[in-house]
Amino acid sequence: MTRDRMMRARPCRSSGATHFAPKIYAGDGEMGMAKGRQTSGRKKSAEDSRSGRTGRTGRMADTIEELDGMLAGAGPAEADNENYWQAVRAQFPYNGSIHYTNNGTIGILPHMVLQAQIAVLKETEIQDGDTGGVAYPAPHEAHEKLAALINADPSEVAITRNSTESMNIIALGLDLKPEDEILTTTHEHYGGWSCWQHRHAQFGNPIRKLDLYDPPEDEDEIVRLFEEAIRPETRVLSFCHVTCTTAWRLPVRKICAMARERGLITVVDGAQSVGMIAVDVKDLGGDFYVSSTHKWLFTPKGTGLLYVDDAAQDKIGLGYYTGGGRPTARRFENNASQSHAPLVGFAVAVDFHNAIGTSLVEDRGAAMAKWLKTRLSDIPGVRVWTPMNRALSASMVSFSIAGMTSSDVGTPLRERYRIHSRGLYEGGYHGARISCAMHNSYEEMERVAGAVREIAANRC
Structure with a gap:
């Protein structure tokens, strides 16, 4: 580890105990949440609960044919068409109670992938061959x-x-x-x-x-x-x-x-x-x-x-x-x-990935990551480790905040701002990594940038 990165990793300390600067948790900042505020996602309607086919921002497709129709109705398949990506985002059934920006650790399943597994398990375990009319691929x-x-x-x-x-x-x-x-x-x-x-x-x-x-x-x-x-x-x-x-x-x-x-x-x-x-x-x-x-x-x-x-x-x-x-x-x-x-x-x-296309997925992730890198680079005390050059980067953004450990950064991101990131640990780095996946939005990246700005401003 270089001396520069060792200095960056120094946590805030008081009486020998590692802690966060009190101002980080005081009040309700620009991007923050008041203490005790409810953090659950939107409540599902009775119809949502019965059908299980309505995502956070729209209807979820059961088949590739349905997905093709939904995406076609969302306008041009372009990296900057937010209507299109809202339709993509709707295919992921997680309830949005946390801003999930940690695809680089583990992904979240699209509805149709989850349903395919459930159908096969039901057929295998309880001999229920009813797939709801959906023809699933063979294992091979x-x-x-x-x-x-x-x-x-x-x-x-x-x-x-x-x-x-x-x-x-x-x-x-x-x-x-x-x-x-x-x-x-x-x-x-x-x-x-x-x-x-x-x-x-x-x-x-x-x-x-x-x-x-x-x-x-x-x-x-x-x-x-x-x-x-x-x-x-x-x-x-x-x-x-x-x-x-x-x-x-x-x-x-x-x-x-x-x-x-x-x-x-x-x-x-x-x-x-x-x-x-x-x-x-x-x-x-x-x-x-x-x-x-x-x-x-x-x-x-x-x-x-x-x-x-x-x-x-x-x-x-x-x-x-x-x-x-x-x-x-x-x-x-x-x-x-x-x-x-x-x-x-x-x-x-x-099949789900191919319905959107590798090139389009890559363009979307790269554009969102570049936007976030630009915003983070403007924050005093923040160093972005991921190159701006697209040939040398992809859809993730890693950064450090001077004087703060990975825990100093990641804990308030998660507990106060409801942002699930991944800490940097390998190679002596300290900080956080943000994933810009197809189900993420620019609103979430705006929240990340605002949260990092507040955390950096209140560091020791």
Whole structure:
């Protein structure tokens, strides 16, 4: 950790106890809430409760055909058409009692994805085959739809539980010599770092972290840093597509091309990518790619992606075996008895995403994130870690407030302003991360900016 960031992390203290400046909680500020005020969302009408099909801002679709009609009636499919995004927002049934800006940790399910799982569970558990007239995809379609979304062959994708599981399958399955080094970065999520620690403990492979603390100026600068860090013993490059800390988007295609020229294995942690930005695994050129699709693709909880390029299939062995014996990436799945509900929900989630379109989703998130970065950058004491350059950023915004820890920032955001964010912890950073998902609005981002302004103004 640099001295600069250590100074930023100093909490307010009195009598040895960490606390918040009293003014943060006094009264009801511009964006704040009076103490004791009710924080529940709007009350549902009797009709809402009976049908379960009315979201916070409109009617929820049961099928893709219904969704297409609703979106068509909302005007042009454009990033700045708020009527269109209000129709999208209506497809998420959570009650809005909190401003959910933490999609980067876990997503919330669209109505039709939730209903698909319920229908399959009812059919399986109580032998009730009534789906309300909705024809849901077969479980095997999840792999086909996911493969098409990321431009892979279905034989190259496995549906795992999340990025962490996928990373562990790779780390423990790679055919490496004990002296082969793994080069990773200071921005890895614990789930993408601990697997290599375990590899080191089991087989002795050395691990080294590349410092990426200063915001990058351009893609070539990042590639140069990776290139200069490679040693003769380096065998694996493991890095994020979009970092969980500063929300930097790394130039994956250029890094993988450089690594391939040197005969290195590339492992890309795309936990914050699939569903948020366009991911073409063939164009990116990595050997392995993982993702927690439950975040930005809105697939069911406990589902994720492991992509193994066809040319890399023989570079990795099985860490465990549950039957099936497929000579494809599917051999890394749990082939024992399991519920089909998540797979059907997964297929519906991909259909939901495609109904809106990756390009439009990416444009919307980038525009909202840029707006928020601009507003936060104008607040005294606030440092925005996420680059303004769209090529180096995506739909998340990370920031710090001078002299405040992650808890100093995140607790009042949640308790006073009802904003659910994610704290910064990895790499020595302190602050908060805001996700700009398709169900978020500019009104919510305005609330975030106003809340941060008040918190920063009342810091010690």
